[in-house]
Amino acid sequence: MLERMTFRHGVHPPELKELTANVHIRRMPFPQEVVLPLRQHAGKPATCLVRPGDHVERGDKIGAADGWVSSPVHASATGRVTEVGLWPHPDGTYATAVRIAVEPYSAQAPRPRMIPRWEDLSPDGIVQAVRNAGVVGLGGAAFPTHVKLSPPKEQKIDVLVINGCECEPYLTTDHRSMAEYPERVHLGIRIMMRCLGVDRALIGVEQNKPDAIEALQATLPSDLDVRICPLTVKYPQGAEKMLITALLGRDVPTGKLPLHVGVVVQNAASVATIGEVFETGLPLIERIVTVTGHGVRRPSNLLVPVGTKIRDLLDACDGLADDAREIVFGGPMMGVPQANLDAPVIKGTTGVVVLTSADCKPTESWPCIRCGHCLDACPVFLNPQRLGSLARAERYEEMLMEEHLADCMLCGCCSYVCPSNIPLPQLFALAKAAVRKQRTAA
């Protein structure tokens, strides 16, 4: 196991983390307005509980979870609801959102303890508390954490894996969380282990974060079987399946979840959030966001209220550089480009990367020369070349049935190495959407 602390294939993009790797997290001032979309997580959007004109305190629930795979939304600042309507969503669409005009001169003091102490709770009680706190995965996909904490009874879970890889270039959110709040990480691990009834936890951290590894090691609880595993720096080391292979040598079967091999994976910033929620008694209303890239004047790790607009974030970082060209939510490998500076930070926003013209890849692409570099890069051993030509021909059914389209996680390795600059993940995302549409129609 020790000799296999990585996975096969993958790519080595420049890390570019030096911009913010050693920059302390700082709290940004409250903006004048926060906008909270009701869809901030995987699953059904929350249902709105407020109307324009309502006064809300910081931490009040403004959206209720709609079903089990859903998550509530809480006000991230004290103020007045001005509108409930469509607003630019960071995924590029418009979605229903609650606009809150932040009360000027408010102390923004939170209500006292809204989440009970974890020591007083049964495992099921902890799951409920986590759910009520609106905790979702902070690594990007924003999967509701309470669902992860309640695996089907017949499925034996024997190890909890904490994902501190942060393999996307530029981002340092998990890095700084682990380095500055190691106790919260360990508290979150303790709570998760209790919930899941597992007695072993592994923290996978890429070797390029020695200070985070050191901080975690120094605060390691003596009564828990928690091990910190330094991993090879390679993208996408932080993909769930790759991480499990690297740490445990278990391959998650195609179409299955980590829990089918007895593993629950949680991102480092998320587990720190669980610790924080029970420590402060506040629901998930703020998060750490890396604002970075050569296109921003003062790259920073910011603690921001959820719902802060891009333009306020950028102002807190002294604004855009003159040659800023593209603003990406998330890392540059899988992130979503932003067209509207009014789009807000949501729970799953790991970072905002501002690329300059020099950083951006060429917009021209050339015919595929079948060099095969994409096959050598794909961490799930697909044939992106063939998938790409099938996608161009709109032969989606073949992509799904013969070429394992469903196993593609759109990590972007294929396109990163493609000398012809073919937008393969985009073609695959389109194909996945087309297949989904066909299935729903049928």
Added chain:
Amino acid sequence: MTTQQLLITASPHLASKDSTPKIMWSVAVSLVPVVVAATYFFGPSALLVTAAATAGALLVEKAFGPRRSLWDGSGAITGVLLGLTLPPGLPLWMAFVGGAFAIGFGKLIFGGLGQNVFNPALLGRAFLQAAFPVAMTTWPATNVGWGALRGDNLALPLMSASVPDAITGATPLGLMKFEGTGTATWPLMLGQTSGSLGETAGLVILVCGAYLAVRNYLNWRIPASILATVALLAGALHVIDPAQYAAPLFMVFSGGLVLGAMYMATDPVTSPITNVGCWVFGIGIGVLVVVIRVWGGLAEGVMYAILLMNALVPFINRATRPRVFGTSHSATGL
């Protein structure tokens, strides 16, 4: 800046620095030493023939290719490579026609770059071999002055070329096959023999190809497996009967094997996409080369070996599909 200027592109937003034109031009530039070596051995004829073949290729690419396809460098490679497979004394108009054929019928007719089944340069050579068999097998003697043309380069189209017997020689493979005489290894490796332009400077080609392999611009498994297979098979035969079968080093460095292994078989478009497939492809070429050279009616078999294996590439790709992560069998079970 204003929001209107924001760029919106699909992820990933970073890309490695290699681009298809960069790879193509690197390959083209890596051929320069080979052309220089050919010029050293064969005088101005080498430059003239290569230039004529390249001109034919580029002209057709420009006239019938997609917009701007001239700049991706692939047409230039085809032209130069074709030139290097031709005899130094070939009339220039034939080389020109060959270049035009290579691009027109070897590449563009399939849909341009990335779509062709067969290596265009070799298809061009196969066409010339069929159309002008005599001119394509007329080899100059090595003992003429450097500045002299190595044949009737300037012959007019469709006039029969006059080839004085006095200046013709034979290739080492021809000597071996038809007269049973061998050639010493060192002159062979250094290029002091008769043959096509790019057939003779084996060592130069090896070095240039190695550079491309290090840059990952060609899949090293292909030349490695071709050369190893030929050496092993020839070695085995040589052990059985040294009098009848040539030594392995002779087999590797004679004819167009090194050029074919390094530059023709590695054409990404017409070689397998999987690494395992590249081994299969290379071994197949190696076996075919030895079979044709030893038991076939031709002295040289590299061209046909590669073209034959080109045709098998789709099957090789299908049969060597990687096992998808998290599955116990390959995608199709093949």
